[in-house]
Every structure is written in C-alpha cells, then in structure tokens.
Amino acid sequence: MEGQVNAWDSVSPEELLQGGDVTEGVVRSGDTVRRPHSASSERVRSLLIHLERVGFAGAPRYLGVDDRGRDVLTFVDGEVARRPAPEWVASDDRAASVASLLRAYHDAVGSFGMPEVFDDASPIRPEGSPEPFPVPNELIGHRDVTLENVVFRDGIASALIDFDLARPSSRIDDVCNLLQWWAPWQPVEDRPEALADADACARAAMLVDAYDLDAASRSMLVPLARNTAERTWYSMRLRAERDGGGWRRMWDAGVGDAIRRRQEWLRKNQEALTKAVM
Numbered sequence: 001m002e003g004q005v006n007a008w009d010s011v012s013p014e015e016l017l018q019g020g021d022v023t024e025g026v027v028r029s030g031d032t033v034r035r036p037h038s039a040s041s042e043r044v045r046s047l048l049i050h051l052e053r054v055g056f057a058g059a060p061r062y063l064g065v066d067d068r069g070r071d072v073l074t075f076v077d078g079e080v081a082r083r084p085a086p087e088w089v090a091s092d093d094r095a096a097s098v099a100s101l102l103r104a105y106h107d108a109v110g111s112f113g114m115p116e117v118f119d120d121a122s123p124i125r126p127e128g129s130p131e132p133f134p135v136p137n138e139l140i141g142h143r144d145v146t147l148e149n150v151v152f153r154d155g156i157a158s159a160l161i162d163f164d165l166a167r168p169s170s171r172i173d174d175v176c177n178l179l180q181w182w183a184p185w186q187p188v189e190d191r192p193e194a195l196a197d198a199d200a201c202a203r204a205a206m207l208v209d210a211y212d213l214d215a216a217s218r219s220m221l222v223p224l225a226r227n228t229a230e231r232t233w234y235s236m237r238l239r240a241e242r243d244g245g246g247w248r249r250m251w252d253a254g255v256g257d258a259i260r261r262r263q264e265w266l267r268k269n270q271e272a273l274t275k276a277v278m
C-alpha cells in the first residue's frame with residue numbers, strides 16, 4: 001500500500017450514499033466515492049486495477065486510499081436504483097443491458113485469473129449447508145448484481161459497482177444471481193413493487209439470450225439457483241451471528257424467511273423456468 005496512503009484528502013461536504021444493505025459509511029465526495037476499509041479492500045483494489053488495465057469501462061476506477069484510510073474510487077455518474085426500486089427496473093431493455101454488461105465484465109475479468117489475494121474469499125460452509133452444485137471456478141465473479149449495484153446512463157447499464165462480494169466463481173453463478181434480481185426469480189410478495197408483474201420466465205429467457213449463455217449452462221441454471229438459495233440461507237445466518245452489522249439487520253428483518261419462500265417458489269416453478277431458459 002506504499003505510496004497510496006494520504007494520496008487523497010477528505011473533502012467536505014460528503015454525501016452519504018445509500019442503497020446497499022451492508023456497507024456503512026459509503027459516501028460521495030466530489031467525483032469520488034469513499035468506502036470504509038474492509039476485509040475485501042485488497043481484493044477489490046486488485047480487481048478494479050485489472051479492469052482498468054484491460055480497458056473495461058463498466059466499473060469504477062480505483063484511485064487510492066484517503067487520509068482516513070478509506071478506499072477511494074471514481075464516482076460513476078448516472079442513475080442507480082434506490083429503494084423502493086424505481087419503475088424503470090421493469091424495462092426489458094434495461095434488464096437486457098445489465099446482462100450484456102455482465103457478459104462484458106466476464107470477458108474482461110477472465111485474464112485476471114485467480115489471484116492469491118482471493119484465496120481467503122472462499123465461500124463459508126456452515127454446518128448443515130448442502131454441498132455446492134458442482135460448477136468449477138473459472139473467473140472472479142461479481143456475485144451481487146442487485147438492482148442497486150448497476151449504474152445506468154441513457155437507459156443502458158454502464159457500470160457494475162460494489163465488488164465487495166467478488167470471489168472465485170463461474171459465469172453461470174453470476175447469471176443465476178442476475179436472474180434472481182432482474183428476472184426476478186422471486187415470489188411476488190418479496191419483489192419490489194416495480195417488478196411485481198414481471199414475467200419471470202420471459203425475462204429470464206431474454207436475460208440469458210442477452211448474455212448469450214451456452215446451452216449446457218442454461219440447463220444448469222434452475223438446479224444451481226435452488227442449491228444457491230439453500231446454501232445462502234445457511235451462510236446468511238452464519239454471517240448474521242458472526243459478523244453482525246448489516247448482516248444481522250438483514251437477518252432480523254426476515255431475510256431467512258424470504259430465502260425459504262424463494263426456495264419454495266423455485267421448486268414450484270422449476271419446470272416453467274427450465275423451459276424458459278433453454
């Protein structure tokens with residue numbers, strides 16, 4: 001980290017950025033974003049530097065560390081969904097552009113390989129959690145393509161933000177994550193109002209086409225989504241107990257029950273969903 005400390009001063013005023021669940025104290029300061037130092041700081045730093053090096057424009061740039069030890073990134077200008085989600089998240093064109101952006105991210109991150117700094121980012125395996133669906137890790141996935149983690153410009157997804165959960169993963173894992181939020185593969189009662197009427201089958205078909213997902217991967221999406229939901233229930237419970245903070249708040253707000261409802265929804269709709277994405 002030599003040469004980076006104190007590279008950036010804190011400049012008032014700072015605007016608190018909201019939208020996420022977990023990170024407290026993300027602020028905008030001028031053209032920059034300041035994020036508190038965290039366990040993922042080093043990983044995100046190396047990832048963003050790689051993306052810049054290969055000329056991928058769809059992510060913030062890493063700028064350094066400020067005088068308070070916070071990571072400094074570029075503020076990406078544009079529209080980002082806040083909660084409650086705006087009507088525009090239901091736009092098919094917008095959703096398709098998120099899938100294309102995810103594809104471009106995967107194509108850009110491939111040459112990053114699996115750097116050692118990601119060794120400690122392996123998934124947690126709490127007791128009782130099922131074996132992961134057998135998909136080999138092939139790249140550093142984003143793993144959190146929520147409605148709030150995409151910046152739009154002129155109605156098109158222009159950047160992914162919030163790489164805190166990035167870790168060794170696969171294309172199909174990220175596509176599953178994309179479907180969860182943007183199709184959305186969730187029961188109506190747990191969706192944001194703006195997506196209550198979305199046709200999860202039709203949207204999923206459109207998203208995998210926009211991503212240009214291969215046929216073999218398509219056939220794995222539903223079983224993978226089910227397995228991931230099951231494992232997420234265990235890992236979120238453990239994080240709530242172990243890490244507290246935003247994880248605890250999400251758990252106390254009922255995220256565990258929502259995951260259970262999602263599992264049931266996936267089970268009930270598995271045939272239709274499988275047909276739709278093939």
Ligand SMILES: Nc1ncnc2c1ncn2[C@@H]1O[C@H](COP(=O)(O)OP(=O)(O)O)[C@@H](O)[C@H]1O
Binds near residue numbers: 018023148162164
């Ligand atoms: N580099 C950035 N450019 C533009 N907006 C950002 C940037 N980083 C964060 N934001 C805004 O701040 C919100 C929260 O930041 P995020 O990094 O997603 O933290 P969290 O871990 O809490 O989700 C985002 O949803 C977005 O609205």
Ligand SMILES: [Mg+2]
Binds near residue numbers: 019020021149162
């Ligand atoms: Mg976020």
